[in-house]
Every structure is written in structure tokens, then in C-alpha cells.
Amino acid sequence: MMQIQCPWCGPRAANEFHCGGTTAISRPQLDCDDATWGRYLFFRENPKGSHAERWRHTFGCGQWFNVRRNTVSHEVDAVYGITEPAPRSEP
């Protein structure tokens, strides 16, 4: 069971959280075409490796925040605010 670092509550077991999937997705405008809207709703990248995603501490402070996690090793290399840009990754 993963451990997630909540920026407010500290390290907690993953079952206190809900993963909201890929973060920093831009919503297309209301006048976009159907294919664009469909891609926005239903298509996501599924990277084997580094993935920037958002999590909500549902059974804690209830706050959303961003996490960059490796989808293979589950190593987390960044935790940052929901409105912050992703920090640069280590080379």
C-alpha cells in the first residue's frame, strides 16, 4: 500500500486518498469540435514511468494537490500545490 505525502497532513497511507488521474489537463473551449472534446473526456496517456497526477486527501484534510509518481516503481519525486507548475525533474 503506497504512502502519499499530503502537503498539509504529512505521510499517510494511500487508502486515505483518492487519485484524480493525470493533472494539468487543459479543458478545450466550448466551441471545440466533437473529436477534441471526446479526446479530452476519454483519452489519457498511460506512461510507463514518470506521471504527474493529482490526489485528494479525502479522509484527511480534503485538499487536492499534485504528485509526480513513477508508475512502475511508485517512487514519488515531487509533491506540489494544485495550482503550481511541476518542479523540474532531476536529470
Next chain:
Amino acid sequence: MSAYRLPGLAGAWIDRSQKLNFNFDGRALQGYSGDTLASALLATGSMHVARSFKLHRPRGIFSCGIEEPNGLFEIGDDARRTPNTRATDINLYEGLVARPGNVWPSLKFDILSINNYFAGLLPAGFYYKTFMWPAWRLFEPAIRRAAGLGHAADPHSGSDPDRYDELSMNAHTLVVGGGVAGMQAALDAADAGHDVLLMEGQSQLGGWTAAQGEAARTQIATLAGQIEKAGVRVVTACTVIGLYDHQFVSAVQVLDENGQTRERLWKMRVAQIVLACGAFERPMLFPDNDRPGVMLASAVQRYAELYGVACGRRVLLTAACDSAYGVAHSLMAAGIEVAAIIDHRDETAAQAPTGVPVYRSSAIVSVKGGQEVTGVTVISHDGLHRQEILVDCIAVAGGWTPAVNLYSMAGGSLQWDERSSMFAPSKDLPGITVVGACAGKLDVGWVPADNRPTPVALSALGQIPGKIFIDLQNDVAASDVALAAQENFRSVEHLKRYTTMGMATDQGKTSNVNAIVLMGALTQRTPPQVGTTKFRPPFKPVTINTIAGGRSGERFKPLKRMPGHDWHTERGGLFEDFGGWLRPAAYPIQGESLEQAAQREAFQVRQTVGLFEGSPLGKIEVFGPDAADFLDLMYVGTMSTLPVGGARYGILINENGVVFDDGIVARLAPDHFWVNTTSGGVERVVLAFEEWLQCEYVNHRVLVTPVTSAWGNVTVSGPKAWALLERAGFDATLAPGAMKHMTIRDIDHAGTRMRVLRASFNGELGYEINLPAQETSSLIDRLWDLGHDLGVVPYGIEALMVMRTEKGFLHVGGDTDGTTLPGDIGMDRGIAKKAANFVGRRSLLRPASLDASRMQLVGLIPVDRKTLLPVGAHVVAPPGPPGLIDGFVTSSHPSPNLGHPVALAMLQRGRARVGEIITVHHLGKAIDAQVVATPFFDPQGERLNGRD
């Protein structure tokens, strides 16, 4: 009879002063405290104790640990009966009852042993080839009944009465395994200043070393004293069963069987894990190597040293590994006769005990004895030398397999050691180190990978050799592996699944490597080229209740009670779980069924006045300068145009346009809204609002506060609703003439703050009185007392559903599903005029959303005005099923107020088909119904204003 209890003080782990009574297969037997069920059985001379899974061949205890593949029994009776339990993994206790799980009528004369004669019809994957004609389903029930190794507890005997615990513990270092390597690692970690936890699966520390003689045991005791002094926390009878992400570990501790708690689940998050899990001994491969009396050499040694049990009067060792020689010395020292050592290899530095002959470059080619070993035929690899040896126990030492299960769960990869023929961890992982035999640090000399007798030796036998078994628990033989190779199931994953080797409850602890080596030999590949499969938790079988940690029965799921619960109980409420709340479905009187009560209540409410508690209805306070704007973004309709004191029904859709909740939104002040949601949906609505505010509309100044449990809700509805409230002293400003329908008032009534909403889900004049939760009981009590001569009646959820269906009102989740759009339920009229964007708006403009043939919510009345249309019944395009679906019934009730059944349904182009007669199909029945517009009852909505 061959095994026996050694005399004197033999057996370091047993206490001969404490006898324990147990029962096996109907026989009353005795053992000692400290015995396992296996050691106690062997001590009584029982060699043949089980039958194999598929072929029902006689089997005996094979090992002295959790890797046991043969000695699996049903333990206990009634609600405590547990099948498939390893006799080597249970400590003997007073009154233990055990029996073989899959024999009939008896162990000695098991009818299904005839399977052995039909072994040719039952090879690997037989269920794809045999028993196929005329139809597999004719044979399946019998085959399934014949499979299995015991019966689970009979559900009629009640649920598991034992108590199970759960414990969460953090430590810096967790050492898995209390053998010498583990104890040393624990000591090192403690000396480095860390907080150390050491877990050992057996009841005592020491591991393999504990069976290496008295001097070795003294060393272990010294080391144990040192680790205790260093502050290491030691837990025995505790097996780590799983290793998960981010250093999370679970373990099962077995406590006293007759004590208060039976088993305890440990959950730990640690900084450093040391795997000192040791290694399993590898069996030798020879014909009929599954006969009772064939045992792992280290097990024979362990039984002698720790339990004082000789596994035979004359023991033969067959080896491909030096460790057999140490066992021979041990057995001789214990007074057990060693007949010979059969060494697969042609030379070794290891020395046999004096007087014990060694036959090199040889192998067993035949085992004598039907239900127990009585002798062997040994032939040299070149076929030229033959021995017939009388023995009653064959101790096999084919090499060692590091117990890499946990390492594999952590994602570690294995490498093959050519010299010792074993798969060992390739390297340490972040936060995980591997030590001792588990890391492959064993010096056992050269071990050949393939230890089968040579083809030359087998043909020199002069008769057809018996089956060579690879996986004992699943009855997988070398011929099955050969079949897999022949049929091109050559990859290790196919090998495993096609033959089922390694798929039994032992997860192949004593079979995986032999199977991989054999597959390699048959396909000209080395073992690493064949590869290994992954191990998954649990490391050994776990009682399900242990995982549940006691969260069963009443403790399985917390149920919420309404503030007025006691009042409903006094009225005879029949409680059911509605969305996690315990609510009255109805209040049956004088032997009424639930349905009869609901019909009576639904009729009565429309005659006089009904009392209903709506406390579970979701309540959210949305507050702030941007609250109105925010609600316009959230809802399909427009909320910003609500006057203060006004209320409006709202629908919430997700980004895909699908309806997921509904409720009334009321405005208390320009910047303050009172939002109602469905009773089961308030959490998801709050989460949705929060997500938009935190992640998207981050500049909106809005606070969202769920207040469902702070406010109780007493709903008074019916023609005499106001008459009752007036009697209770509610102000005339709330009268129907003064207070409009769909408005909300903040009032003070007799010193209590209340928010009264004039709304109706059943179509009658209705008041939803929201008040502090702790005041709910006294209000509903008072209204009940005052309402007697008005004909007041309590009504439950079922009656409410009848009434709202009579009105054609929507039930989200009942009439809607994961595809329902606002237009489908007739709720899209205001959208075109709404300028503001809102969640899901774009999805409503897709071609599929605008498709005219979409399903629409309509009313249905059966043509005969009698037959209830079943919910879920389908409308199918003519001529009937099978065919394209035209629609389906979503809600359906008999209507006591109309005298005929009413139903709601989703129907393609439904609104354009009002008047049409359609046919509804259900389980072979066809019922004609007419499509009608709703509401069925009081279509003009006149009853909303009440009367009198």
C-alpha cells in the same frame, strides 16, 4: 509402521511432561506440547495420512515446514472447520480434530483412487480434451465434486465465532526470519541504534541451525539473549505474508487456538526490510517419488532433532547435494539407522558416516510398497550396477531454493547460480536487503540442475517406471511437463498455467525449480532461459477473517441512524438500509406485509396528513460572494436568478453530460444558498463542488459546508399538512395562502431555529422542516400527538416511492443510469436560454446527445389495468425477443390512489409515442402497456396547495 518416537530426551522443542490428546481420521491419539500435528502423527507411526488431489494416490508428510504439499487436512468442526491446512504448520493443542479432506469412504480404501488407473485420461489440461462429448457440463459437476482437499465450514453452523485482531506498527528495521542470519542482522541493526522488529514464522527462533545439534542450539540461545538485550522486539509464530509498495508489510501472527484472540494481522510501514527467509529444500526426481515415506532430508533431520521423531527405522538418503551427508550424521547420532546414501554426482568432498555405504552416479529407479515405502531399486547412470535396498523412509536432498517470495513481491529479479543450481536474488533493492540462505549464500557443493535418473538407468530397470512427480500438491508429473513442452506451452507462464504446477496453496515452494529445470531440459534451454514466474501475496494461506480483522456482521459497515430513530421504532417501523442510513421502509400494522403497509400509507397520506423523516437528505450550505455564479456553473439550470427565499429544482450532470444527482436549491441570502442533494449522494456532490473550486475555479470566493447531520428534517405532507402545523403553533405566515410553494423561510419556532421549505416529492401540500438534529425527536413526537384526530399517519420510503411514481417524479439512480442526459428526462428546456457555461454543457451538443431516437422517460399503464409491470422488463422491437431493445421499465408500483398499476420507463423516442400500445417482456411473459404522459395522478398539480 515405520516412524516412531525416539526414546529419552530427544526432541529439543517438545515437552514430554505435557501430553496432549488429539483426533486424526477418527482415531484418538496423543502427542506432546511443542509437537506440530505432523510430528505428532509421525510419532504414532502414521506414514500414509492423505490422498493426492487429482489421482488420489497415497501420500504422507513430506516436509517439516510451511512448504508442506501433502499433509493437508480439514481441521476442526462446525463453524471452525478449516480445510487445506498444513499439518506441519499447526502446533498441537488439546482436543485438536483433524481428518483427510478428500477421501471416501476411508483413507485406506478411497474409491477415487481408481483415478490412478485412468491417469491417462487426466493429464495436464485434460478438461480441454477429455470429457468434452457430448457436453462438458454433464461431467463438470462430478469432476468439481471430486476435486478439492476438504470442505469449508458449513454455513448452517453459523459464522466464525473466533476473535481476530489487527495491529498497526511502525519500526525502523523489520527483519523477516529468525534464523541465525536474521538474528545477526537484527543485532547489527540494533547496535547501529535502530528500532528493530524481528518476525519468525515458527514457534521458536533458530531456523535451519536449530536442527544442527545441541551445540548449535546453544549458539542460538546465546544469540537470542544478545538480541533481547539489544532491545530487538521479537515476535514468533508470526509469518510475514506480503510485501507491498513503499515498505508496507503485512504479517499473520497465530495465537493460542483456545485463547481469546485466534490470529492477529500485523500491518507495518518500515524504513528498512531485511529478508532472512532461508531456503526450501529441493526434492529429488525419481519414479514414484510421492510415496508415503519419501520426505525432504532436512525435514527428517528436523523431526529427529526438534521433535524426537524418527521418520523410519531404516532411512535411505538420495542426494544431489552435500547437505544430505550432514543429515546422515545427524540421524546416526540420534540412533536412527541410515541404510545408504545414493548420490547423483560422481564425486564430492563430503564424508558419509562410518558404515554407511555411498552409491555414486546412481539414482532410484523404482520404489517398492503400495501405501508406504518398503524398498528401492537403485541403478547407476550407466545402467550397469543395480542394488535392491530395503528401507522405509527415503530422505531426498536435491539442493536448495532460496525463499525469494517476498523479494519477488518487491519487484526484485532473480539470477541463476550455475554451481548450486538455484535462483537467488540478483541484488538488494532500495530499502530491502537479503541475507543468509535467502540471498543464496549457501555452500552446499556442486548441485546438478537435473537430478532425474538417466534414460539408460530407467530402461535397465526392465519394467515401465512409475510416474515422476514434480508438484505434489497439484499432482503434476514429469509427463505433464513433457506434454506442455510437446504442445508448445513452453514459456514458464504457460508451463505454470497449463500444468498447474506451482498453482496450489504452496505456490510451488518445493516444485517450481524442478519444473523449470525439467522444461529447460526438454526444450534445450537453461533454467534462466525458461525463466521464473512472479510470486504474489499471501506467502502462505491466510484465514479470511484475519484479513477482515473482525469487521464482519454488525461491524462490517457502519449504518447511520436518523435523529428520530426511536420515534420510528415506537411506530413499528420496518427498518432497511437506504444508502447507508437505517430508515423505515414502512410501518406495517396487524400482520401487514411491507407492500400492504406501503399501499395503505400512500393512500392515507393523500387523504389526511403524513409524517416522514427526511434527515438523510443531503444538505450543503454554499456561501460567499461568488456562490450564485458558482452554482450556475455546477447546475444545468440557473440558480443566480433565484430571489432570496426562492427555491428551484436542480439537476447535476458530470462532464460527460450524465445526470448524477438532483435536489432543490434554495436561496437564504444573496450570498447564501441551501443546497439539497439525494440522500445517498451528498458526499459525491460535495466532493464534486470542492474539486471544481480547488482545481479549476480557484478564484471563486465560495465556501462549501456539508451540514447533513447537523440538521434534522421533519416532512409534513398531505391535504391537512397546514392544519397540523397550525395546531402545533407554527406562524400563519407559513400558511399555503401566505407562503408559496418552492420557497424557504428562516424562522424561530418556540425558541428553535428552523428553516422551513415548502416542497413536495409526493405531490401533496408539503413542508420540509429543517431544524437542529437534536430537536427532531421532540418535534415529530409533538406533531404525532397533535395529529391523531386529523388522521396523521407515519409513512416510509416505500410509500414515498409509490406516491412519487404516481406523480412521475424522477428518482436518480432508479430511473436514470450511467447514460441518462437531461434531455432524456425532459429537463433540458432552459438550457438554450442559459448564457453561462456549466459542467457538461459541451457534452450535450454531441451528435449522440442530440440523437432523436434516444430513450426518453415516459409513463406506462398496463392495458389490463391489473398486471404489475416488472422493473427491468424490456420493450423489444417486434416481433419480440430476441431483438433490438426499444426500452425498459425503471419504476413500477400498484397505485392505491388510482386503482391500477403505474410504471415509468425509458423508451426510444418515448415522448412522441404517447398513446401507443407496446409490449413489455419479462422472463418469457409478455404484457401489453400503453405509453402515457405523466403525472398519472393530479396532472395539474392542484393538490400542492392542500385543502381545508
